[in-house]
Amino acid sequence: xxKLTLIIxxxxxxxxxxxxxxxxxxxxxFLMVGMVLLIAYLTQxxxxxxxxxxxxxxxxYFANEFVTSDATSYINFKDISLAAAKDSTVSLGFYGxxxxxxxxxxxxxxxxAFFYSxxxxxxxxxxxxxxxxxSRLRQERLRELGLSPKEYAEMDRSYNLNIExxxxxxxxxxxxxxxxxxxxxxxxxxxxxxxxxxxxxMRSVIEEKTSRIIEVIISSVKPFHLMMGKIIxxxxxxxxxxxxxxxxxxxxxxxxxAIFDIDPASLTKGGGMAPGMxxxxxxxxxxxxxxxxxxxxxxxxxxxxxxxxxxxxYFVLGYLIYSSIYAAIGAAVDNETDTQQFxxxxxxxxxxxxxxxxxxxxxxxxxxxxxxxxxFPLTSPIVMLMRLPWGIxxxxxxxxxxxxxxxxxxxxxxxxxxxxxxxxxxxxLMYGKKPSYKELYKWLKYS
Amino acid sequence: MSHILVANEVTKQFGSHxxxxxxxxxxxxxxxxxxxxxxxxxxxxxxxxxxxxxxxxQGSVYFDGELLxxxxxxxxxxxxxxxxLYKSMKVGEQALYLAQLKGLSKAEAKKRLKYxxxxxxIGDWWNKKIxxxxxxxxxxxxxxxxxxxxxxxxxxxxxxSGFDPINANIIKEQIxxxxxxxxxIIFSTHRMESVEExxxxxxxxxxxxxxxxxxxxxxxxxxxxxxxxxxxxxxNQQSILNEMEGKFLILSQEYDSKEKQLNLSVQLPSNxxxxxxxxxxxxxxxxxxxxxxxxxxxxxxxxxxxxxxxNE
Numbered sequence: 001x002x003k004l005t006l007i008i009x010x011x012x013x014x015x016x017x018x019x020x021x022x023x024x025x026x027x028x029x030f031l032m033v034g035m036v037l038l039i040a041y042l043t044q045x046x047x048x049x050x051x052x053x054x055x056x057x058x059x060x061y062f063a064n065e066f067v068t069s070d071a072t073s074y075i076n077f078k079d080i081s082l083a084a085a086k087d088s089t090v091s092l093g094f095y096g097x098x099x100x101x102x103x104x105x106x107x108x109x110x111x112x113a114f115f116y117s118x119x120x121x122x123x124x125x126x127x128x129x130x131x132x133x134x135s136r137l138r139q140e141r142l143r144e145l146g147l148s149p150k151e152y153a154e155m156d157r158s159y160n161l162n163i164e165x166x167x168x169x170x171x172x173x174x175x176x177x178x179x180x181x182x183x184x185x186x187x188x189x190x191x192x193x194x195x196x197x198x199x200x201x202m203r204s205v206i207e208e209k210t211s212r213i214i215e216v217i218i219s220s221v222k223p224f225h226l227m228m229g230k231i232i233x234x235x236x237x238x239x240x241x242x243x244x245x246x247x248x249x250x251x252x253x254x255x256x257x258a259i260f261d262i263d264p265a266s267l268t269k270g271g272g273m274a275p276g277m278x279x280x281x282x283x284x285x286x287x288x289x290x291x292x293x294x295x296x297x298x299x300x301x302x303x304x305x306x307x308x309x310x311x312x313x314y315f316v317l318g319y320l321i322y323s324s325i326y327a328a329i330g331a332a333v334d335n336e337t338d339t340q341q342f343x344x345x346x347x348x349x350x351x352x353x354x355x356x357x358x359x360x361x362x363x364x365x366x367x368x369x370x371x372x373x374x375x376f377p378l379t380s381p382i383v384m385l386m387r388l389p390w391g392i393x394x395x396x397x398x399x400x401x402x403x404x405x406x407x408x409x410x411x412x413x414x415x416x417x418x419x420x421x422x423x424x425x426x427x428x429l430m431y432g433k434k435p436s437y438k439e440l441y442k443w444l445k446y447s
Numbered sequence: 448m449s450h451i452l453v454a455n456e457v458t459k460q461f462g463s464h465x466x467x468x469x470x471x472x473x474x475x476x477x478x479x480x481x482x483x484x485x486x487x488x489x490x491x492x493x494x495x496x497x498x499x500x501x502x503x504x505q506g507s508v509y510f511d512g513e514l515l516x517x518x519x520x521x522x523x524x525x526x527x528x529x530x531x532l533y534k535s536m537k538v539g540e541q542a543l544y545l546a547q548l549k550g551l552s553k554a555e556a557k558k559r560l561k562y563x564x565x566x567x568x569i570g571d572w573w574n575k576k577i578x579x580x581x582x583x584x585x586x587x588x589x590x591x592x593x594x595x596x597x598x599x600x601x602x603x604x605x606x607x608s609g610f611d612p613i614n615a616n617i618i619k620e621q622i623x624x625x626x627x628x629x630x631x632i633i634f635s636t637h638r639m640e641s642v643e644e645x646x647x648x649x650x651x652x653x654x655x656x657x658x659x660x661x662x663x664x665x666x667x668x669x670x671x672x673x674x675x676x677x678x679x680x681x682x683n684q685q686s687i688l689n690e691m692e693g694k695f696l697i698l699s700q701e702y703d704s705k706e707k708q709l710n711l712s713v714q715l716p717s718n719x720x721x722x723x724x725x726x727x728x729x730x731x732x733x734x735x736x737x738x739x740x741x742x743x744x745x746x747x748x749x750x751x752x753x754x755x756x757x758n759e
Binding site: 003006007010014018207208211212213215216217218219220221222223429431442445446 | 461462495498500501517520523525527529530531532533534535536544545547548549589592
């Protein structure tokens, strides 16, 4: 077995046997799924709780609007003053009191109507009450205009503009948001992987330094081999962990949904998503069901195979670049607390890439900012993957940009690994001092 | 005589700091060679060059007659001064891993480990983690790992640090028996007691330069200055001393009147002791006569002091 294979094997085994790694691997899916289920469950619970609302109707209207339903009960107060009704509402423990005063016409009643409650009322309750009053108002206004409800419905029929690309491909609303979610997920995955496993590489280097085994090993293998073995071994452990997360997470989610009888659709509505994504997912549900075939077709149009291939290319190159920087940082310092000043400049481009992705790429996937950041090597693995769902070639990422970006990335990869390996080689044998950037630069010149 | 290692005018620079300056060494086969010098003199840099951890800026190193190359790594065993093991790895696994990195097959490594673990009576540690062992125990593992691949050249940098006297002795015996079996050994230290016991050859490195090297016994001969310690049993010490004043240079004297014992330290103009012996023999009972051989420590300090004076 070659020395590099030996090192990769050791690093992999050391990592996957690590207790906290094992715990994280098997606990995280439970935590994640548990959280999603909890949120979904709580949302449902909130909706299911039956609210009792008192009604003091002094007007001649709204006789049929406030009827007890599954979610809300209405109790009518009769022939008492507003103050007495409020007191009763409180003493009976009702959620609130809707007060409709005696006015000359419906519009006036609506204007003067009040809802009293202990705390600020929930948005759902308020919506329901407002809807009831609005529909009654609409009825009245229609009557005054002399329109039948049927005529009104006819008038209010919604309209969708037909959209098509210049090539004649049919397009649909909302597909851009779906593409953004797919691109965003890929980009986010890369960033998380780099930060988590780059950190592991760094800590592993620091551990070798502090346990003083480094010189023993360096007398048997080249530092470069040790560094690469460590990076590869750790990333294999990371991929194992991710695979376990995805598989067990999916299984758990299905089991959980079955057990708690939660409708998956309620998850997308119920705030289970990050805010940035939720706005993107805010697709009209009716349109979705109508156009479901078109969507499936469109998603099919996203170059999934090409995306996966490029994901792997960008992922591997991006991860190697960043983790060799992490390895060099680990080699330069003596303990983890000294890493802060070096870590920040590393995380910065990653954060930048994600922000550029969410704020610029999604709104304008081929705009100048998106192009620039998908060529710049420290951000391209993330930004380019966010652009890719819009396709390659016409309408999407031009081929030359893709090739240039990968070539720049490969060039940077060679340069950075070379620099990192030098810093690593000098750093691992330096004990007891915290180097400055100036000192790191000096190390580059050592032979 | 053939040499296991020859360094030729080796120079190494770190930025503006010169770590080694034109250092040449010849390390004979099947010997224990002491690499001595104060902290920071450049010993570790030289050892790292031999191990190909760093490379010389100028000069060349030959291993067993060939220019040093990566393949030689498997024929060198190195116990660094800054040493340790993976804390959370099991002893056996770790030893196997390090042995395989040196090029041994897994089966062969296992066989040899079994042998060494029995030899040092540490067989039942196989499944323990390093963090469960004491420092001295971990050092033993480290020693085994260093010698396991049966290298032609062993380099020990301060091998006895971290050992209690009993275990230090066990390791010393192992080093001597390795030498008996034909291994060449470089022994780097600034502790002189162990040098006297082990080394046949020494080189002294001071401020990046080699200032002295050769066979320890030759160096000692060169450094002795004909000083003799003399013990006399006599009543009339004063007259003997008076008589001696003119003839010999007396460095120190002390007289025990109860035991009638006079102890002297005398420097002679040459190695010839016949004259003084016949002189003393006719006047008193000589019960002690021994030439003072400088210790390695004396030589070490004296050479460095001379060097410092030269430089000023």
